Amino acid sequence: MTELQTFHLPDSVEDTESHVHLAYDMMHAWERDGIFQVAMPPVQSRKAHNAIDSGKRFFRLPTDVKLGRISDLTYSGYAASDTGESFTVCPDVALTDSRVQAKWPCHGPVPWPDECYRRDLVAFLAELTAIGDKLLKLTALGLELTDTTSLTNLARDGWHHLRSLRFPARSALAALDTGARTDDGLLVLAYQDDAGGLHVRPPVEGEKRNRNWLLGESTAGGYENEEPWLFVRPVPDVLTVYPGDMMQFVTDGALLATPHKAHLNTIEQFTIVYCHEPGFNACVHPLLDPTSTDYLHYGTHFTSTFMRANPDRSTTLRIRSEDRLTILDRLRQTATR
Numbered sequence: 001m002t003e004l005q006t007f008h009l010p011d012s013v014e015d016t017e018s019h020v021h022l023a024y025d026m027m028h029a030w031e032r033d034g035i036f037q038v039a040m041p042p043v044q045s046r047k048a049h050n051a052i053d054s055g056k057r058f059f060r061l062p063t064d065v066k067l068g069r070i071s072d073l074t075y076s077g078y079a080a081s082d083t084g085e086s087f088t089v090c091p092d093v094a095l096t097d098s099r100v101q102a103k104w105p106c107h108g109p110v111p112w113p114d115e116c117y118r119r120d121l122v123a124f125l126a127e128l129t130a131i132g133d134k135l136l137k138l139t140a141l142g143l144e145l146t147d148t149t150s151l152t153n154l155a156r157d158g159w160h161h162l163r164s165l166r167f168p169a170r171s172a173l174a175a176l177d178t179g180a181r182t183d184d185g186l187l188v189l190a191y192q193d194d195a196g197g198l199h200v201r202p203p204v205e206g207e208k209r210n211r212n213w214l215l216g217e218s219t220a221g222g223y224e225n226e227e228p229w230l231f232v233r234p235v236p237d238v239l240t241v242y243p244g245d246m247m248q249f250v251t252d253g254a255l256l257a258t259p260h261k262a263h264l265n266t267i268e269q270f271t272i273v274y275c276h277e278p279g280f281n282a283c284v285h286p287l288l289d290p291t292s293t294d295y296l297h298y299g300t301h302f303t304s305t306f307m308r309a310n311p312d313r314s315t316t317l318r319i320r321s322e323d324r325l326t327i328l329d330r331l332r333q334t335a336t337r
Contacts, residue, residue, distance in 0.1 A: 005029045006037040006238060013137035015148060023142035026135075027255075030243060033230065034202040034258035037238040038135075038189075044127050045237040048191050051124035052270050054117045055164040059085055059270075061113070072314035073100065073108025075306045076161075079313070083179075083264070084167040089121055091159060091280075104331070105303045105324040106280070106315070121164065124272070128239075129160055132187050132276030135241060139187075143251065143288070150287055154250070154278045155186060159302060162274040167197065170264040180224040182257040184305060185244030185275030195269040196234035200242065201259040204228070224261065244275060249296060252286040277302075283335045297332040 007026060013019055029036035040048060058066070069078040069087070076090045092110040093100055099107045112118040136151040145151070180201070192198055232240055242258035262269070278284055280299040286292045303325075307316045319325060 004033060004035060004037045004232065004235075004240070006039055006235075008039050009131065009134050009138075013134050013141070015141065019138065020141050023138040023140075026138055027142035030255060030258075031203060033200075034256070035200050035230075035232065035240055035242040037235065038131065038241055040237050040239060044131075047120070047124045047127055048237075048239075048272070050120040051164065051272055052191070052193055054120040055087065055166065055270055055272070058087060058113055058117055058164075059166040065113070069111045069113050070314060071108055071111045072318045074106055074110065075310065075313070075315050076108070076110040078111075079310070084165060086166070087164045088161060089125060089164070090161040092122075103322060103324055103327055104280075105299070105319050105328050106306070121162070125160070125162055125274070128162065128189050128274040129158075129276070131189060131239070132158075132160070132274070135187055136276070139247075139255075143254065145287060151186065151250070154282060154284065155276060157279045159277040159280040159298065160275065161277065162272055165269075165271045165273065167262055167264055167269040167271070169268050170266055180259045180261045182259050183242075183244045183273065183275060184246065184302065185277055186246045186250070187276040188242050188244045188258075189274045189276065190240045190242075190271060192232075192234050192240070192271045193269060194234050194236070195265050195267050196232070197262045197265050197269050198232040198234075198240065198271070199229045199261050199263060200232060201229050203256050207256070229261075246278060246284065246298070246301075250284060250287050252288050252292070254288055281331055281335050297335055300328055300332050303328055 005025070007022065010019065010022075026036060066078045066080075066085070071077050074090055074093070076088050076092070079086050079088065089110055090106065093107045094109060097107070110118070133152055133155065136155060137148065140148040140151045190198065242260070243255040245257050247255050248257045262271070278298040280302065282298045284296045284298055286294055303319070307319065310316050
């Protein structure tokens with residue numbers, strides 16, 4: 001077990017000597033451990049606890065009620081597997097929105113179970129979004145990008161999303177963990193309850209892993225049984241922060257996406273995982289290589305990733321039956337001009 005470095009974020013990030021030093025320290029923590037912690041002040045901690053408590057109430061509802069919280073327009077809503085349950089919150093887009101009317105894939109209202117759950121998760125989501133923007137500014141300083149606003153500009157109107165997760169007690173399942181994977185996102189922020197269970201794989205010299213942005217490829221299970229893996233001890237009132245797939249893409253591997261897995265405990269665990277993202281219709285290019293012709297249309301990446309992970313979900317079936325991928329292809333062509 002490694003003691004992770006914990007950072008206290010300033011109220012705002014500026015190009016000052018102290019903030020540049022903070023940014024360098026963050027980069028070194030990622031390069032060493034693949035993850036660090038951010039301390040939450042009391043207001044943020046209270047919202048985190050409220051979001052976890054609302055998740056506990058939701059997951060204790062009858063199965064038929066939870067199964068009613070699924071949308072065929074968006075990947076928001078309830079899902080279950082043999083290693084746990086989740087409720088995903090993607091951008092909450094009204095049915096009257098022009099993008100929904102135009103049948104953009106993945107766009108629609110969140111199928112909230114009740115107003116209390118909506119209020120608590122939206123409040124925490126707003127805090128995570130603000131923290132994500134600060135961290136992107138610091139990341140740009142730490143990477144010494146010529147344009148220190150390039151990452152935050154990329155995430156303007158971002159397709160930020162979170163998953164509220166419940167992992168059952170180990171005795172309830174034959175599986176011992178959820179399997180190794182990387183997460184979507186420029187940045188991934190996670191809050192775990194005191195049951196813990198999170199393990200991460202730090203960067204290993206010579207490994208150039210995670211090409212999860214390529215269609216048809218997945219990093220699930222990669223290096224799952226190879227050392228090293230670090231146990232992330234649950235600490236009150238902190239968020240863990242690690243790079244996701246998008247950060248590895250835009251930095252061309254200068255920052256690697258961090259593989260992680262959750263070991264099931266003897267008691268159930270509750271976690272919230274948030275992905276800080278580019279805009280759905282954003283065209284993403286590697287920022288450290290201005291000569292690169294590589295690009296990624298984020299909406300295409302998000303849609304293909306969720307379709308691959310949810311092949312039988314009603315959302316996936318509707319995208320296919322209504323040929324919404326053709327609409328997505330038109331968006332991609334327009335975005336790259």
